[in-house]
Amino acid sequence: MITILIRTLILYTFVLISVRIMGKGELSEMQPFELVVTLMIAELAALPMEDIRLPLINGIVAIITILFAQIIISYVNLKSEKARKIICGKPSLLINKGIINEKELRRLRINMNDLIEQLRIKDYPVIQDIEYAILETNGDLSIIPKSNKRPVTVEDVKANPPYEGLPVSLIIDGNINYDNLKKISLNISWLQEELKKQGINDPKEVLFSYIDETKNIFVQKKDKS
Template sequence: MLITLIRTLILYIVVLICMRIMGKGEVAEMQPFELVIMLMIAELAALPMGDTGIPLMNGVIAIIALVFAQVSISIINLKSEKARSIISGRPSILINKGQINQKELQRLRISLNDLVEQIRAKDYPSIADVEFAILETNGDLSIIPKANKRNPTLEDLQLNAGYEGLPISLIIDGHINYDNLKKAKVTEKWLLDQLSAKGIRDPKDVLFSYIDASNYFYVQKKQQK
C-alpha cells in the first residue's frame, strides 16, 4: 500500500511538471495532436500506478518522451505554416457572408442542428444574424455577426474611456500581499489607514481587498462565524 502511494505521488509530480512544460494553453485550447498526447500521458501514468510489477521508470521515461515530442511539434508549428496546416489543420468557414457552406458541413460531418446549437450557445439566436461562422482548429466556433447585429462600442458612440488597467490584490483571506503593495506603490501604513477608515482594525478580518488603476480601494470583510 505504501509503495503504491509513493509511486502515485511520484507520477503525479512528474505529470504536473510535464503539464507546466507543455504550457498553460494545453488544457484550455487543445489541438488534436495535443489531445492525443494528453490521453496517452494519462494512460502511461495510470499503468504504473495500478501495477507495481511495471517499473516506475518505464512510465516516467515514456511520459518524458511524449512531452519532448509535444514540445518539438509545437516548435515546428511555430516555424512552418505548411507543417501547422498538416498537423493542426486549417479553420473551416461554415457560414460565408451570411450563406451556409453546405459542402463544408458535409465534409466535416456537422449537421445543421449542431451548427444552429453552437450559434445559439454564442448568444446569436438566428443564423440570419451571422456574417461568418468559422470552425477553428481547436474545435471552437468563432462568430462574426452582421454589422447591424454587433454591439455598439464606445468608439461607435464617439465616447472616450479612461484607462482601466488591472486591479491589484492587496489582501486575500486575511493575508497582506507585500509584493503587490510595491506594485501598487502604496505602503502598509496606507493600507491600514484605508482599512481603519472603513472600520476594520485587523487585516485578518478582510476576505478580499484590491486597488485599481484609478486608485479605487475595494475591501470585503469576512463573514462572522
C-alpha cells in the same frame, strides 16, 4: 500501501511538471495532437500506479519521450505553416455572408442542430445576423456578426472614457500581497488605515481586496459563518 502512495505522488509530481513544460496553451483549447499527448500522458502515468509490478522508471521514460515529441511538434508548428496545416488542420467556414455552407457541414459531419446550438451559446440565435462563422482548428466556433448587428463600442459613439488600467490585488483570503503594495508605491500602514475606515481591524477578516487605477479600494469581508 505505502509503495502505491509513494509511486502515485512521484508520478503526480512528474505529470504536473510535464504539463507545466508543455505550456499554458495546453490548458486552454487544445489542438488534436495536444489532446492525444495529454491522454497518453495520463494513461502512461496510470499504468505504474495500478500495477506495482511495473517498474516506475518505465512510465517516467515513456512520459519523457511523449513530452519530447510534443515539444518538437510544437516547434515545427511554430516555424512551418505547411506543417501546421497538416498537423492541426485548417479553419472551416460554416457560414459565409449569412449563408450556411452545407458542403462543409457534411464534410465535418456536423448536423444543423449542433450548429444552431453553438450559435445560441455564442448569443447569435438568428443566422441572418451572422456574416461569418468559422470552426477553428481547436474546435472553437468564432462568429463575426454583420456590421449592423455587432455590439456598439466606445469608438462607435465617439466617447472618450477615462483609462481604467488593471486592478491590483491587495488582500486575498486574509493574506496581504506585499509585492503588489510595493509596485504601487504604498505600504502596510496605508492599507491598515484604509481598512480601519471600513471598520476592519485585521486583514485576516478580508476575503478579497483590490485597488483600481483611480485609487478606489474594493473590500469584501469574509463570511463569519
